[in-house]
Amino acid sequence: YTPAAAGTDTAVACLTTANCARCDTVLLTVLTLPTVDAGADFNVCVDGSATNLLGSPAGGAWSGTGVNGTPPYSFDPGLAGVGAWALTYTWTDASGCTNSDVLTVTVDPLPTADAGPDTTLCDEPVPYALGGLPAPGVWTFDQQGTGATLAGTQYTPNGTGTDVLVYTYTDASGCTATDLVSIAVVAPVVPNAGPDDSLCVSANR
Known part of the structure; x- marks a missing residue:
């Protein structure tokens, strides 16, 4: 059974033996996935400090390059390095339904400054x-x-x-x-x- 949308479905199971049929009905409730928001994409310099990650609803888990492994979650640009990194926020509701959202963090390199010769x-x-x-x-x-x-x-x-x-x-x-x-x-x-x-x-x- 593959649910197509949230709602209620009825499934009937029948067993026939010796010309005798017995059926039973099961009610299937398909729940809506929770709405999860990882927040807006952002840029940070490679020498910047760690940035706190605040997904919604609160209480989920973050994963991806540069993310520390335990709450409170944060992103360390020095650990990730220069580049664009996809971070995933995953949240599970009380019914056991899980959904996720992704934001992109772009880590920018430092420029080079030249003050000239002494x-x-x-x-x-x-x-x-x-x-x-x-x-x-x-x-x-x-x-x-x-x-x-x-x-x-x-x-x-x-x-x-x-x-x-x-x-x-x-x-x-x-x-x-x-x-x-x-x-x-x-x-x-x-x-x-x-x-x-x-x-x-x-x-x-």
């Missing part, structure tokens, strides 16, 4: 253009050893020492990468041509 500048109030890639990104001080100022992509020396800057880039998926660059600020060299001198005009010159 450099040395003279201690002069001349703005230096920082060239982080990809652009646009955000420049901040990681370690500040001078009185230099930072405005957007412009670094202006002020005093000798070493500053470490961090360049932060966030891609369209919201994933972030950083890179460091070191800037050494040195005192400008003062040229010395020697003492003033006087020379006689000579025909031999």
